[in-house]
Amino acid sequence: MNGVEAFLLGRTLMKIGEQAMPRPKSGPAGAVRSVVVVLGDVVSHPGTTVGEIAARTGLPQSQVSTAVARLEQAGSVDTEPDPADRRRRLIRPAAEPSARVTEVRATTIDEALVAALTGPDGTAPTPDTVREVTDALDLLAHALTPSVTAR
Template sequence: MNGVEAFLLGRTLMKIGEQAMPPPKSGSSGSVRSVVVVLGDLVSHPGTTVGEIAARTGLPQSQVSTAVARLEEAGSVDTEPDPADRRRRLIRPAVEPSARVAEVRGSTIDEALATALTGPDGTAPDPDTVREVTAALDLLARRLTPSVTAR
């Protein structure tokens, strides 16, 4: 596998993950993808600022601010004023998971993965193939956590 193939695989996995997540409350602004990217960065860098997240993720600062607002509304993050500069807020994952976090964590990718593995003619994927791909994804999830890729 080369870098382009790894990148494209990552995008495919992101789409499967997005399809598997329970939909956000109606009226929520911002994309699911940017919210998940921001939350992933916060897990690796708790106690950080919007500007620092934007620099690390490459997302525009306005998009990071919108994602943080959604995460705060859902109870997924806590914020506090930065003692060094009271104009900025320090953001960290919430100590107690919110109902939304529990809902998202409780969802699985089974249906979205089966859809992705469906043949071009609409035939259902072979159960052995689904198990094999699921096992491979479980291995990747254990080995390639956000903290590994932050190094």
């Protein structure tokens, strides 16, 4: 696999993940990707600021601020003033998972994965194929995503 193939696989996996995630019951639709990217960064870097998240993720600062506000409203993150600079807020994962986090974590990608594996002619994948791909994704998640093993 080369870098382009890895990049394209990553984009495909992001789309499968987005399709599998339950939609929020309230708040604006859309922007799921930026919210998930921001939450992932906060989990990896607790006690971070909006500017630091923007620098690490490449997202515009305004988009990070919006995502943090949505995550705070959902109870997924907590914020507090930065003692070094009271104008900034430090962002960290909420001590207890919110109902939304619990809902998202409980939702599998099974249906979205089957849809992605369905052939252009509408031929559904075999159960063995779905199981093999699911096992491979579990292996990749545990090897490449430290936060998965922390759950």
